[in-house]
Amino acid sequence: MPSSLIAEGVSLSIRSRWLLREVSFSVEPGEVIALVGPNGAGKSTMLRALAGDLTLTNGRVVLDGRNIDQYPPRDLALKRAVLPQQTVLQFAFSVREVVEMGRGPRHIIDNDGVVDASLRRTDSYDIADRIYPSLSGGEQARVTLSRVLAQQTPILLLDEPTASLDLHHQQMVMEVARELAMAGASVVVILHDLNLAATYADRIGIMREGRLVTIGTPWETCTEALLTEVFECEIAVAQHPIRDCPLVIPMAKSADIRMDVERIAGAAGRNGAR
């Protein structure tokens, strides 16, 4: 069943530092929202607020009409799943056991095939019998995503799910997010790759210094002026050659690369004059 999640003026102050300031937006069923922004912008903190982990200084997070801090953990676990940046295990649980944990504390036997299906969805089925701590960072990230999928919640909060993955698996993760959204789930995903965000997200929220600077479609949010200002580096935006979405191109600063850019630009100019 689809769920609605609304942040209303979410603010968080810790030791008189504002980590989140007046963040408001709603997450609708069937959409993927990408949160982007520079390091320390408050993306992960915002995700934790949406997960119901934080005691807010001001504002509230409303899940299906009720304040999120009124849900007991067990009810909340049926509504939203959270993918952490990294999961370190000190004990030699197998991959399958880790994914089974997604079924909750009372789960004993996987008799509905959810665990198998979740493993398959992230290319992890073949490593199901291996020991989680012995896996590479990227494999661990995929297994953790399987664990989150096994929770089968209408809301998924993913903190940098693509960070340690190769291109193929980055794409796989975002495809999974899209499929979930098509099936009616709401997905909030923190990304650093603006092109992944522009390609796969319905809306992009750009955060900076604890504020939600803007939220909207990729075309609305990914403008050269805004991205250049928020990320404090020169960014060009072009039309994606294949898809109808922006193509974000960070410009180089080093003098030698810069010269290449100018030479090509100069060559283009000459061609134009001819």
Add this chain to the structure above:
Amino acid sequence: MGGTATVVPRIPGAVLLPLLALLLIGATLAGIGIGAVRIAPEQTVAILLDHLGIKIDVAYTQQQDAIVWAIRFPRVILAILVGSALGVSGAVLQGMFRNPLADPGLIGVSSGAALGAVGSVALGFSFLGVATLPAFAFVGGVITSITVYLIARHDGRTEIVTLILTGIALNTVSGALTGLLTYVASDQQLRQVVFWSLGSLGTATWTTVGGAAPFIILGLLLIPRWGGSLNLFVLGEREARHLGVNTERVRIELIVVTALMTGAAVAVAGVVGFVGLIVPHLIRLIAGPNHRVLLPACALGGASLVLLADLAARTIASPAELPLGVITALLGGPFLIVLMLKTRQAQGGWA
């Protein structure tokens, strides 16, 4: 990292638990049968059944009956209680702290409980009757558990170095205070103090069994219900919460129950170290870290280990008796070193 030696053959719980139960039965018969007066297994069985009102056709003397029923059987039962309490408490603490080195002895909970027990003896408290000493051991255990927890935990995680250093600090303080108490203690009390600091089952009677049994059995009955939650705790407290565990409540419940069990065990047997460290590690090696199997297996394994260690304690230097805590420490110290070397080889040491 990935690639080699990652699929480990494991013995499933359905096989391991019956095997451990058989081991415990064997250890029980050995514990009752071996000693200054030898008693054959069938005689042991006959005597125990006789006390349950069942007569079988095996001959034994009145003296053998007295030795089994009044001396060895309560001692064996006490060993089983103490061993299962320590084994299970170790497994629970390690899961809760997400830390393979958490052991009631190593992190100072046992010495805190011993301090409580010694304090009640040395200061001559008796206002709770026979329950005074276990009560003080319990309170000592709870206070140190909470202290360790508050100091060593940071942001939902427990760094191994912090945990061990906290344990060292608490052991030092408890040891110093226990030492201080020995100054005000009488000779008679002093003997008891030494007894607690070395650990022994030498005073086992049906009365001591009766004092410890309710707490430990209650704990053993309750603990399995947290098996699933402990598995999720291993992912991290925040993750456990995301998966539906009421972490704040479960944490408090687990601290109280392990302190109850450890406190009761220390009250009757003194500080018997390393059981909570060795047993869960061995079981994890054999059967994996799943707490649903680990917890009952640690109860059975811990019981067998303490039973056999106690058998060694009273037979190696017979007729003299070695302190049980000395035996487990002699096993545990080298075990810890091997464990450390193995971990260093596998993952470059504990962070």
